Amino acid sequence: MAFTEEEVERILEVLEDEFWSKRRPPLHLRNKVREGQRIENQAVELYFERPAFRKPDTWIEESIVKIRYVRKTNRWKLYWMRADLKWHGYVPYPEAESLSEALAVVQENEYGCFFG
Numbered sequence: 001m002a003f004t005e006e007e008v009e010r011i012l013e014v015l016e017d018e019f020w021s022k023r024r025p026p027l028h029l030r031n032k033v034r035e036g037q038r039i040e041n042q043a044v045e046l047y048f049e050r051p052a053f054r055k056p057d058t059w060i061e062e063s064i065v066k067i068r069y070v071r072k073t074n075r076w077k078l079y080w081m082r083a084d085l086k087w088h089g090y091v092p093y094p095e096a097e098s099l100s101e102a103l104a105v106v107q108e109n110e111y112g113c114f115f116g
Helices: 005-023 099-108
Strands: 034-040 043-051 059-070 075-081 087-089
Touching: 005 034, 005 043, 005 099, 059 099, 075 099
Parallel strands: none
Antiparallel strands: 034 043, 043 059, 059 075, 075 087
């Protein structure tokens, strides 16, 4: 079951307050890097966008994390994109009790999986 409108609003608030406000590119770089999120079904995907090297009019997405909510267990599962461009479970911390907790794991980035 997809998120309700109220859940999407709450997710966007949490993302802004606990993640983007700390990770947003500085003003002087906003024309070169911008943040984004995609909320589909029961997953939240965070990414940065930047102009392509040889085609500066084309923007490229660089995924940060996918966080999927499992209603049955009331848990959030974390995924990171490996070099094969597929989402893989984040083994050191596979799930969190809340979106806030999941975002804290991403911010910490202990193993360099989310931000390189």
